[in-house]
Amino acid sequence: MLSLLPSLITLSSAFCGFDAVRRSASARSDEDLQRAALLVLVAMVLDTLDGRVARMTRTQSAFGRELDSLADLVSFGVAPAVLVYQGSLHRLGLAGVLGAFVFTACGAIRLARFNVLAMRDAGRAGPPPRFIVGLPVTGAAGILVAIVMTGGAAGGPLGGAGAAPAVLAAMLVASLLMVSTIRFRSFKDLRFDTRAALLIAFALGSSALVSARWAPGFVVAWLTGAYVLLGVVESLWRLPRTMPRFRARDEEEIEPQRHRGHRGRESREERM
Structure with a gap:
């Protein structure tokens, strides 16, 4: 029975995504869109829990990984796309349809990769990877949910009709980040130490400040934006090390050390 728990959590996440699609498709007001956005947020929490429960109970499996990907496609690929299309992109006609589909397609590609x-x-043995390639689908879905929730806080469905092109641009950027080679932190190696406590305290404190200063919906925008910005800045910081000129310089610095090591071994052999 314990081995079924992660799968049940995963299916619960898929149900939240399905219900978010249902509510978005039949939305009659901005409140309906807000409820659908909250369901996607609940799916995010459940998606975080299922992996941790599987690791804690040592019930990780290939079946669980595939089921998790299928659930993620529903909850974070289809549901946010339908949500934003119903709230804003439908005003753009075919361009809105294609924009929503591109997001879903990039989410599928990201999950397959x-x-x-x-x-x-x-x-391979070892600790969980610190970085993952491409923006996770949960992060991309968070961007769209933040757009919906901040749009509602601004006093209208996604900021009104004039905001549709900007919403489409944001959706396309999120889509490209998912299939990009930018590395984002996975936080799977995060341990409950002083550093983790400070990070959690900063996230909670800043979120409370943003919520008090503006609206709770802006907390999602703040956390998602900070995560995306962190990944982009860290990738730009590491970029020079991936360029051929810097790799050649590093090899030139390493090569003399190798020669010194060879000479050291040769001298020891001569003494012997």
Whole structure:
């Protein structure tokens, strides 16, 4: 029975995504869109729990990974796209339809790539990876949920009719980040130490400040934006090390050390 618990949590996340699609498709007011957005947020919490429960109970499996990906496609690929389309992109006609589909398609590609990389690294021992390639679908869905919730806080459905092109642009940026090679932190290696406590305290304190200063919906925008910005800044910081000129310089610095090591071994052999 314990082995079924992660799968039940995963299916609960999928149900939240399904219900978010249902509510978005039949939305008659901004309140309906807000409820659908909250369901996507609940799915995010459940998606975080299922992996941790599987690791705690040592019930990780290939079946669970595939089920999690299918649930993620529903909750974070289809549901946010339908939500934003119903709230704003329908005003753009075919461009809005294509924009919503591009988001869903990029989410599917992101999940498929994750599964391929996970299968390749399945036999390797070691701690969980610190970084993952491409923006997670949960992060991309968070961007769209933040748009919906901040749009409602601004006094209208996604900020009104004039905001539709900006919403489409934001959706396309989120789609590109999912299929990009930018590395984002997974936080799977996070341990409950002083550093983690300070990070959690900062997240909670800043979220409370944003909520008190503006509205609770802006907390999602703040946390999602900070996560995306952190990944982009860290990738730009590491970019020079990936350029051929810097790699060649590093090799030139390493090569003399190798020669010194060889000479050291040769001298020891001569003494022997």
